[in-house]
Amino acid sequence: MFRTRQLRMLLFYIKQSKNDQFNNQPSFNMKGFHTNSMRFTENKEKSGAGKEVTEKLSFETAKEKTKNSYLDMIRIYVNRDVHRRGHVEFIYSALKNMEQYGVHKDLEVYKAIVDVLPKGKFIPQNIFQAEFMHYPKQQQCVVDLLEQMEDNGVLPDVEMESMLLNIFGKRGIPLRKYWRMMYWMPKFKNLSPWPVPNPPPNDAFELAQLAIARISSVDVQTKLTIYQSSDIADSIEDTWIVSAQSPIQQDLLRQHNVKEPIYVEGPYRVWLRTKSVNYFMLRANPKIFPEETEDLSDDVSKIDVSFFNFTPPKMKSLANIPSIHEQNDATIFALCATGTSSKDSLLSWIRHLEKDGNSVLSTLSVVFTLKSSGKELTVESAGLNPEIDER
Incomplete structure (x- = not known):
């Protein structure tokens, strides 16, 4: 089955390259992304000459580090790159810089990051794919996102469950992680007898x-x-x-x-x-308090069998309770x-x-x-x- 699929993919790329040579068109649209920034390359024709325009957007070098600018960078990545190549690296970069933008405790931002992943592609189609972690890199990435939510005390909602269900299916590991979080986090959220305002005061x-x-x-x-x-x-x-x-x-x-x-x-x-x-x-x-002596008078496992030299139990001395x-x-x-x-x-x-x-x-x-x-x-x-x- 796997060899047949590989042969089909090889024939498809050969056919595509021949069509591109015939039409004098490039076989790939040059769009790339690396961990800390987004790089997009577009070919535009002006006055009969092609010019390459490159736009660089980085989480670390942004001038305004606010929630709106953070969400704008996510929208730019989603809208510019149709195939969304490098989405795992983009999510890890977004998670790394959340605290700088002050959005590490915002549920809306976490849902916007999860929405970057394509829908339906990572759903396992048989029992073997479900048990052997279908697309492990993407699943582990979302599990790390949910763990960061758990560390920051962000409780997911029902919409997050539907998003994970559409991306990884009902047998995906991120969905299991979500169910465990929804079981334990509400139990521990208000369990402390010393409640502290969230966020705590700065005074x-x-x-x-x-x-x-x-x-x-x-x-x-x-x-x-x-x-x-x-x-x-x-x-x-x-x-x-x-x-x-x-x-x-x-x-x-x-x-x-x-x-x-x-x-x-x-x-x-x-x-x-x-x-x-x-x-x-x-x-x-x-x-220094006197040590308490253990009363063994009622302990039948250590009874002293004696007929003539029976001694009464010792009386305890009185002491103040600390x-x-x-x-x-x-x-x-x-x-x-x-x-x-x-x-x-x-x-x-x-x-x-x-x-x-x-x-x-x-x-x-x-x-x-x-x-x-x-x-x-x-x-x-x-x-x-x-x-x-x-x-």
């Missing part, structure tokens, strides 16, 4: 409030407070401070041993979709995020905490351990007289 102050509220939500009694560093008399900077502390953390801070220091550590990073926020924590060394803020690696007293993430804003935060019901901070030694430009910056302070040291 750092709003992002800091969302981040600190998310981290401190483990304790429902946590109070979110907004401070201004300019309210402190000796403050150098004028910025905002988003602080979070619960009554349980205040009690833990009052019960802390005065001889042991507490630490301000950071910055740590938390992500809100595509935005990140740096935050700091006020902590102490972890407490709170959610007393972890194995640290005891957390408060959290904060500042506008500048500098040592001066953190010192203003500690002074605000001291005024806001944490008077014990004036008697404790506070050690500021900050990460700055590859160095570990340490600030030791007792009360309101800090001493700065770089390690």
Whole structure:
């Protein structure tokens, strides 16, 4: 079957070349496309002489990188090249430059890219073509497009399903990928208990409030407070401070041993979709809790068979249950995020905490351990007289 098809194609090209020689016409219309740009060549006759006019359009060198210009380049490719040669390279180039145009989360643009593929040509005609991935290059290209949609959180619609059905048929791998996306993506879309606006806000102050509220939500009694560093008399900077502390953390801070220091550590990073926020924590060394002994009195698999030396089960000792803020690696007293993430804003935060019901901070030694430009910056302070040291 394959040899017969190849012979027919060979005879067709031989016949076509003979007709072109007889009519003195070129056998192919020179239209080409490469990965990063579109090149079209047209032969026009002006004043009896043929001139070759070449138009180059590139995603990377376009002057205006907007959604309209992006869609215009897709329309130019579809309308100029009837046979749509190099459509796979064109789609990969379009996917590569989507973020530069700000259309990487636009469903309409993804459907316009899928519409570039010819309809009906890639549909398998028998079971062998369906199982052995008919036109694998084109199918893998569309699968990569759907994966990029999934990574960017773009949920396809019913129109996308009909487009894939017309291009690859009901047994195509891109259509299977679409069905899996439509099953799982709606389940995970609104599953997070900390919803974040989509797209997230660009204001750092709003992002800091969302981040600190998310981290401190483990304790429902946590109070979110907004401070201004300019309210402190000796403050150098004028910025905002988003602080979070619960009554349980205040009690833990009052019960802390005065001889042991507490630490301000950071910055740590938390992500809100595509935005990140740096935050700091006020902590102490972890407490040592007694290990819980396993009660084996009701375990019949390890029963001690004895007649005369039977001993009653041991009584358990009473111990306080550690709170959610007393972890194995640290005891957390408060959290904060500042506008500048500098040592001066953190010192203003500690002074605000001291005024806001944490008077014990004036008697404790506070050690500021900050990460700055590859160095570990340490600030030791007792009360309101800090001493700065770089390690």
